[in-house]
Amino acid sequence: MSRGMLIDLTKCIGCRACQAACKQWNELSAETTHNGGSYQNPPRFSDKTWTLVTFNEVETQAKFAWVFAKRQCMHCEHPACASVCTVGALHKTAEGPVLYDAGKCIGCRYCQYACPFGVPSFEWQNTFSLIRKCTMCANRQAEGLEPACAKACPTGAIRFGEREELLAEARSRIAAQPEGYINHIYGEDEVGGTSIMYMSAVPFAQLGFPELGDQPVTQAAENIMQQTPTIAIGVAAVASGLYWVLKRRQQQATAKTAEAATDKGTKREGEKS
Amino acid sequence: MSVVTYGGASPARRSVAISPTLAALILLTLAGFVASVWRLIVGMGPTTALTDDYPWGIWIGFDFGLIAFAGAGFTMTTIVYVLGLERFREALRPAVLAGLCGYIAVLLLLVLDLGRWDRFYHFLIYWNVHSPLFEISWCVLLYTTVLLFENSPQLFERLGRHGLVRLIHQYVIPLVVIGLTLSSLHQSTLGTLYLNMPYRLQTLWYSPILSLLFFVSSIMAGLSIAMIAYMVAARLRGRSAKPAILSGLATGVAWVALVYVVLKVGDLWLAGELPALFAFDRISGLMWLELGVLAVLPMLLFFVPSLRNRRSVQWVGAVMILCGVLLNRFNATLFAQLAPAGATYSPHILEWLSTIGVLAAALLAWYLGVRYLAAFEDSHQEG
Numbered sequence: 001m002s003r004g005m006l007i008d009l010t011k012c013i014g015c016r017a018c019q020a021a022c023k024q025w026n027e028l029s030a031e032t033t034h035n036g037g038s039y040q041n042p043p044r045f046s047d048k049t050w051t052l053v054t055f056n057e058v059e060t061q062a063k064f065a066w067v068f069a070k071r072q073c074m075h076c077e078h079p080a081c082a083s084v085c086t087v088g089a090l091h092k093t094a095e096g097p098v099l100y101d102a103g104k105c106i107g108c109r110y111c112q113y114a115c116p117f118g119v120p121s122f123e124w125q126n127t128f129s130l131i132r133k134c135t136m137c138a139n140r141q142a143e144g145l146e147p148a149c150a151k152a153c154p155t156g157a158i159r160f161g162e163r164e165e166l167l168a169e170a171r172s173r174i175a176a177q178p179e180g181y182i183n184h185i186y187g188e189d190e191v192g193g194t195s196i197m198y199m200s201a202v203p204f205a206q207l208g209f210p211e212l213g214d215q216p217v218t219q220a221a222e223n224i225m226q227q228t229p230t231i232a233i234g235v236a237a238v239a240s241g242l243y244w245v246l247k248r249r250q251q252q253a254t255a256k257t258a259e260a261a262t263d264k265g266t267k268r269e270g271e272k273s
Numbered sequence: 274m275s276v277v278t279y280g281g282a283s284p285a286r287r288s289v290a291i292s293p294t295l296a297a298l299i300l301l302t303l304a305g306f307v308a309s310v311w312r313l314i315v316g317m318g319p320t321t322a323l324t325d326d327y328p329w330g331i332w333i334g335f336d337f338g339l340i341a342f343a344g345a346g347f348t349m350t351t352i353v354y355v356l357g358l359e360r361f362r363e364a365l366r367p368a369v370l371a372g373l374c375g376y377i378a379v380l381l382l383l384v385l386d387l388g389r390w391d392r393f394y395h396f397l398i399y400w401n402v403h404s405p406l407f408e409i410s411w412c413v414l415l416y417t418t419v420l421l422f423e424n425s426p427q428l429f430e431r432l433g434r435h436g437l438v439r440l441i442h443q444y445v446i447p448l449v450v451i452g453l454t455l456s457s458l459h460q461s462t463l464g465t466l467y468l469n470m471p472y473r474l475q476t477l478w479y480s481p482i483l484s485l486l487f488f489v490s491s492i493m494a495g496l497s498i499a500m501i502a503y504m505v506a507a508r509l510r511g512r513s514a515k516p517a518i519l520s521g522l523a524t525g526v527a528w529v530a531l532v533y534v535v536l537k538v539g540d541l542w543l544a545g546e547l548p549a550l551f552a553f554d555r556i557s558g559l560m561w562l563e564l565g566v567l568a569v570l571p572m573l574l575f576f577v578p579s580l581r582n583r584r585s586v587q588w589v590g591a592v593m594i595l596c597g598v599l600l601n602r603f604n605a606t607l608f609a610q611l612a613p614a615g616a617t618y619s620p621h622i623l624e625w626l627s628t629i630g631v632l633a634a635a636l637l638a639w640y641l642g643v644r645y646l647a648a649f650e651d652s653h654q655e656g
Contacts, residue, residue, distance in 0.1 A: 086401065
């Protein structure tokens with residue numbers, strides 16, 4: 001029973017109540033504000049901003065549109081961050097959230113490279129720095145509450161629930177209003193599926209969502225990593241075999257010319273081994 | 274590498290005078306030490322230019338380049354002990370010592386790069402067998418231990434502990450095989466590490482055979498370091514490097530470089546990426562520099578006997594290969610990474626200082642080792 005969220009971008013009004021609620025619940029401090037040429041603030045995720053409403057100015061059906069996208073950790077079904085973590089500090093829970101064990105993390109930042117959504121953020125300003133990211137409010141979920149962002153949303157753009165039920169809901173919304181949505185539920189299949197899914201009226205690529213395949217990000221590397229014992233045994237066996245064969249051949253050659261062999265200290269020492 | 278000038282052709286071995294090169298290495302090491310301690314105390318915010326868009330910088334670039342360079346150890350032990358090519362034995366110890374100094378520098382740079390450097394040992398306790406970095410951490414630690422044993426005869430001989438030398442020698446074959454196994458694993462896993470970045474690494478670099486490419490390139494880098502280490506060590510110990518050994522190593526570099534270039538170009542061809550090479554933009558330019566100028570060109574130099582036998586060409590070719598492999602690791606880490614639009618990274622002065630300091634310390638350690646330990650198997654006979 002894996003839970004997730006369905007975010008309907010057509011209902012988002014860009015009020016950023018979710019962004020504020022996230023900070024409030026998770027006790028995250030404010031960002032220094034800069035004018036980046038749009039209402040979006042801050043420009044990207046950080047250790048202090050786990051959810052972020054992006055403000056996208058797009059052209060759709062020959063008209064200007066201002067589309068807001070509430071972004072946060074996607075809580076992948078096969079999280080790349082968890083696969084690559086040196087010390088296994090990240091893991092996917094059966095309930096849905098991808099959680100992080102701050103007690104294990106060594107701050108190597110490999111997760112930041114593996115995540116295709118740019119989610120894990122680092123505490124650059126601390127002496128001892130760790131990774132921070134959205135938890136889908138797992139601690140609220142444990143108390144039977146919905147995530148703070150979903151709770152705060154005034155328009156119902158964020159729905160929290162069972163992933164399968166949310167998917168069915170999304171499909172029925174698209175079926176009921178095919179002209180209102182593009183026929184793409186972002187997160188249904190992306191990188192093997194994610195717990196957070198999106199519906200939109202404009203293509204996701206125009207909203208800064210990465211275009212991703214259906215394969216889990218780390219599939220290819222995991223296939224190779226699984227071969228580690230085989231490679232180790234193979235290399236050791238081939239090297240040992242090669243040594244034995246070459247040594248034997250050398251000894252046979254030496255035996256033939258045994259009489260001619262003079263007292264060469266270094267060479268004899270080599271043969272003893 | 275300019276330590277070669279020290280002492281000239283007839284070094285005054287018992288001289289305590291400090292050459293300008295040695296003085297520079299000591300100063301850089303000290304400066305790097307101060308910069309590193311400062312970074313460890315105040316954290317990465319004030320001491321690096323790293324950001325969430327560019328989480329890895331020159332520490333990782335040099336670190337991964339250095340791991341390939343330190344492949345000098347496993348390539349030379351494999352050549353001499355596994356393949357039994359005794360004629361290369363004289364070049365063995367300087368290379369294996371370079372391997373040890375390299376790996377210790379690697380460990381130091383890795384610790385600098387950790388947000389929780391005080392937890393550097395966590396990979397021993399908390400396991401994640403899917404993680405390339407987990408495997409690399411283990412292999413680097415274990416292989417550094419192997420290198421300590423492989424280098425110990427240089428110290429024991431110097432101390433006249435010939436019983437210990439014989440003891441190590443009895444177990445040298447298992448040591449070498451374990452070293453080769455650990456090296457094969459982590460040198461290739463460094464490539465697997467980038468396989469986990471399909472949406473970040475530019476397509477000219479991203480490839481399903483990244484692991485193989487990293488492994489093969491570590492061999493050509495290792496052999497190049499072995500050449501340079503042998504030339505410099507011979508000079509420092511007032512002997513002349515044997516032309517046959519250098520020529521043989523150069524031939525080896527050329528063949529490995531050929532394998533690398535064929536694999537790389539073949540892979541680009543199969544992936545239909547070859548046209549991207551002819552875009553002649555910044556990205557394709559980097560690939561031309563890395564593959565054309567710094568792999569194919571030295572390969573050709575080393576394939577022509579009349580060129581390969583010249584000491585100047587041996588230097589130039591080996592340095593070019595090293596620059597190429599270093600650039601490859603930097604491309605994978607930085608230049609060919611698709612960071613978000615507008616994101617930039619220009620290393621902080623303290624990143625440079627600490628990196629150069631660690632590299633200088635490694636050079637200094639190698640220099641002292643070659644000068645004062647038994648850098649050649651018969652050097653205790655020099656008196």
